[in-house]
Amino acid sequence: MKPAVECLAEQLRAAGWLGRLSAQAPLAPYTTFRIGGAADLVVEATNSAELQQAWQLAHECEVACLVLGRGSNVLVSDRGVRGLVVLNRCIGWEISPSGTLTVASGMPLTEVAERTGAAGWAGLEWAVGIPGSVGGAIVGNAGAHGGYVGDVLTGITVLDHGQVRGLTRDELGLGYRTSMLKTMPNCNGRPIILEAAFGLRPEDARALRQRMSDLLQWRADRQPQQPSAGSVFKRTTQYPAGFLIEQAGLKGKRLGGAQVSPQHANFVVNTGDATASDVKALVEEIRETVAARFGLGLELEIELVGDW
Numbered sequence: 001m002k003p004a005v006e007c008l009a010e011q012l013r014a015a016g017w018l019g020r021l022s023a024q025a026p027l028a029p030y031t032t033f034r035i036g037g038a039a040d041l042v043v044e045a046t047n048s049a050e051l052q053q054a055w056q057l058a059h060e061c062e063v064a065c066l067v068l069g070r071g072s073n074v075l076v077s078d079r080g081v082r083g084l085v086v087l088n089r090c091i092g093w094e095i096s097p098s099g100t101l102t103v104a105s106g107m108p109l110t111e112v113a114e115r116t117g118a119a120g121w122a123g124l125e126w127a128v129g130i131p132g133s134v135g136g137a138i139v140g141n142a143g144a145h146g147g148y149v150g151d152v153l154t155g156i157t158v159l160d161h162g163q164v165r166g167l168t169r170d171e172l173g174l175g176y177r178t179s180m181l182k183t184m185p186n187c188n189g190r191p192i193i194l195e196a197a198f199g200l201r202p203e204d205a206r207a208l209r210q211r212m213s214d215l216l217q218w219r220a221d222r223q224p225q226q227p228s229a230g231s232v233f234k235r236t237t238q239y240p241a242g243f244l245i246e247q248a249g250l251k252g253k254r255l256g257g258a259q260v261s262p263q264h265a266n267f268v269v270n271t272g273d274a275t276a277s278d279v280k281a282l283v284e285e286i287r288e289t290v291a292a293r294f295g296l297g298l299e300l301e302i303e304l305v306g307d308w
């Protein structure tokens, strides 16, 4: 282990993280692809103070610090991640009588949708079934069925170079599956989302439950069940990426343990023993084939993280 990482491991132990600190821990179990090599150090933060402390200690030891939510929009390299990976498991939410939802960034988005819906608050019901955290969903401005995080988000609290500060929705530069956070270099330079505020509206809880149940059924009918990171590419201005991939004859195409899902062509699935290199090579082949066939460039929706 490098001296800086050793120093951080000691600092974390001294700060009481002992039982929750793993060295050389494989990241595959923390991603929905079930792929990824080891990180030098992994900790799990269960509240905002822990998230801040982990970042602060990494900063003091000059070790890179990467925050992962539910790992559902990333492809982690087979070589893993150098430095500290903080798994964001910060949970908690409350809603004011006027519909302002304040929620910890590690809350699973689908749980937030279900709980607020059950309490008769609308605005996030479209997100049911998205397997990410609130923080990850804001970074990528997640969306489905015509809804986007940015439609109801009003602001966030971030840890930015050691300072806790607020950012309004307008300061986030939200766009289709992106934000100014997503365009910043990951690890240390990018602010860490601690908490978010959403403006919800009252609606009949029974109607919301029915809508969410329909949306879950829609996903179950159309999306593959094997490990994946959801849609790999963003839609182009003219066509959905899956349509182009299918028209290029790539549906079902295999490379090592990775496969273009026979069910949904914009999903690359791990058929059991896929490596990150398999997925990356398949992704590159898809891009090249679609560009050669249609003259259109596909842009990644998932993020490649780690030591490539």
Ligand SMILES: Cc1cc2nc3c(=O)[nH]c(=O)nc-3n(C[C@H](O)[C@H](O)[C@H](O)COP(=O)(O)OP(=O)(O)OC[C@H]3O[C@@H](n4cnc5c(N)ncnc54)[C@H](O)[C@@H]3O)c2cc1C
Pocket: 032, 066, 067, 068, 069, 070, 071, 072, 073, 074, 088, 105, 106, 129, 130, 131, 132, 133, 134, 135, 136, 137, 138, 139, 140, 141, 142, 143, 144, 186, 191, 192, 193, 194, 223, 228, 229, 230, 231, 303
């Ligand atoms: C089966 C399946 C279906 C999906 N369906 C959809 C869909 O319908 N619509 C959609 O938009 N997406 C979908 N996704 C993709 C994914 O679930 C979302 O993008 C999700 O919001 C990502 O959240 P996460 O917590 O998993 O982020 P992660 O993958 O953990 O992280 C993504 C990026 O955000 C950063 N990050 C995470 N948390 C924080 C934080 N607190 N502060 C700062 N940076 C942070 C990470 O460092 C990383 O760079 C799907 C994925 C799967 C596997």
